[in-house]
């Protein structure tokens with residue numbers, strides 16, 4: 001899953017990006033409104049964490065313009081718990097909000113929820129044959145045994161599970177699993193797919209030649 005954070009406070013931006021990377025997300029960052037809108041329009045993020053008060057283009061304006069072209073789930077960061085601000089954000093098309101100062105666990109949980117909502121999956125536990133994906137615990141078990149996956153392998157499995165039954169293209173996987181800063185070694189998709197097959201069964205991810213990958 002790939003997240004964009006738009007936040008102008010450097011410390012907050014750095015710590016939030018680091019925390020989300022540790023959770024296994026690919027993370028891009030923007031520290032002003034113009035760059036934030038540019039990234040949000042140009043890349044299909046799984047979710048955007050959007051601060052309201054930004055220099056230049058504020059969070060409301062970014063959201064307003066983004067909603068003309070995209071449904072990307074948006075979690076707003078509001079400075080105060082003011083009903084008017086929350087209502088405004090939700091009216092413009094925000095999916096949820098957290099009030100600063102926030103608890104990281106709350107941000108994680110709300111992000112998981114808005115990402116899941118976009119995929120029509122209603123539970124944290126997705127069962128696919130012998131494989132069980134727990135998106136809250138970020139754990140995968142195979143035949144009732146917990147499987148050790150790297151953060152990237154987990155992201156691959158989770159993305160495929162949330163899109164089960166669909167053919168997912170390699171371009172989609174590159175866009176959703178890796179961020180703009182990653183080196184070419186970390187994004188060797190075939191290696192991750194092959195490792196997941198070793199751990200969860202060769203048939204778990206099916207190659208649709210010329211199209212992409214699919215899980216049944």
Ligand code: CA
Nearest residue numbers: 008051053054
């Ligand atoms: Ca701000």
